[in-house]
Amino acid sequence: TQLLEQSPQFLSIQEGENLTVYCNSSSVFSSLQWYRQEPGEGPVLLVTVVTGGEVKKLKRLTFQFGDARKDSSLHITAAQPGDTGLYLCAQAHGSGNTGKLIFGQGTTLQVKP
Amino acid sequence: DAMVIQNPRYQVTQFGKPVTLSCSQTLNHNVMYWYQQKSSQAPKLLFHYYDKDFNNEADTPDNFQSRRPNTSFCFLDIRSPGLGDTAMYLCATSRDPGRQAFFGQGTRLTVV
Numbered sequence: 223t224q225l226l227e228q229s230p231q232f233l234s235i236q237e238g239e240n241l242t243v244y245c246n247s248s249s250v251f252s253s254l255q256w257y258r259q260e261p262g263e264g265p266v267l268l269v270t271v272v273t274g275g276e277v278k279k280l281k282r283l284t285f286q287f288g289d290a291r292k293d294s295s296l297h298i299t300a301a302q303p304g305d306t307g308l309y310l311c312a313q314a315h316g317s318g319n320t321g322k323l324i325f326g327q328g329t330t331l332q333v334k335p
Numbered sequence: 336d337a338m339v340i341q342n343p344r345y346q347v348t349q350f351g352k353p354v355t356l357s358c359s360q361t362l363n364h365n366v367m368y369w370y371q372q373k374s375s376q377a378p379k380l381l382f383h384y385y386d387k388d389f390n391n392e393a394d395t396p397d398n399f400q401s402r403r404p405n406t407s408f409c410f411l412d413i414r415s416p417g418l419g420d421t422a423m424y425l426c427a428t429s430r431d432p433g434r435q436a437f438f439g440q441g442t443r444l445t446v447v
Contacts, residue, residue, distance in 0.1 A: 255435065264339075264425050264438025265378070310377055314433020319385040321432025323368065328377040 225249070226313055226326035234332040235301055243296045243329045245311035251291045252314060255323070259308040268296075301333045338362050341426050341439035348416055348446055356411040356442045358426030366429040367409040368436065369401060373422045384409065385432060416446045 227246045235241055245254065253272045257265035269278050271287035271294060278285045282305075284297040298305055311326040339360050348354040358367065365386050370378035382391045384403045398420075400412040413420055423443050427436040 257436075262441075262443075264427070264441050265436075266438070267435050270435065308375070308377075312436070316432070319388055319432060320390050321385075322380060322383050322390065323427075323429065323433055323436050324380060325370075325377040328375075330375055 225315060225324055226311055228309075228311060228326040228329050230329060231327060232330050232332075234334065237302055237333055237335050238300050239333075241298050241301060241331070243298075243309050243331075244293065245295070245326050246293045247313065249292070251287075251294070254287065254291075254294045255312045256285055256294070256296055257310040257312060257325075259310060259328075261307070265308075265310055298331075301331075303333045303335050306331060306333050339426060339428055339437050339439040341424075341442050343442060344440060346442055346444045348444065350418060350446055351415045354413050354416055354444065356413075356424050356426075356444070358409045358411075358439055359407050360428045360437075361407070362428055362430070362437060363406060364428035364430050364437070365406075366432055366434075367403060368425075368427040368429070369409070369411050370425040370427065371420075371422050372425055372441070378425055381411070413444075416444075418446050420444065421446045 255270045256268045259265040269285045274289045274291045276287040282299045286295045309329045315324045342357050368383040369381045372378045381395045402410045423441045425441045427438045429436045
């Protein structure tokens, strides 16, 4: 069962452009994690959002958590080639010791110089 | 220093020949995950451990098995690899279920 939907799935832009990636669910998130994965490497955590309406900034990246905690967005300002990678949102699923981390479909971003 | 180490980084195996991938961690985390990731797709959870308790995903093929002999090590065994098992296999750890995951660099498996 796909719990998280990300859009767009693919994005190819020129250096200097802005972009937004979305992560949505039909259920309420307790919290949401955003990861970036570079080719040939494992994903690395960028940020965790917990509170509805929360906004977090990481240099040129702005993360927003929807008021109802059912959606989140990642906005990149003035994209650079180094931003190229797979962007993943992830959600904790289940409870107790059987809880696990499930990923959305991912957004592949290519930033051309 | 790497905290989650996967070996080997690259593995080529023949169709039907058993293969084992390994993962070790220095974080002393309770949770260890195995994900399968095919080209340009998101990681798909195969199974995970909380300590020694094993949790299998319903759609993980029986061909895939796992062992966690102690806190630090976890293994993924593919008993009879098929061509469709060609993928990146990612190991990750987490202090608690659903919390931030720390990933290894992955093992890129090619079945020929």
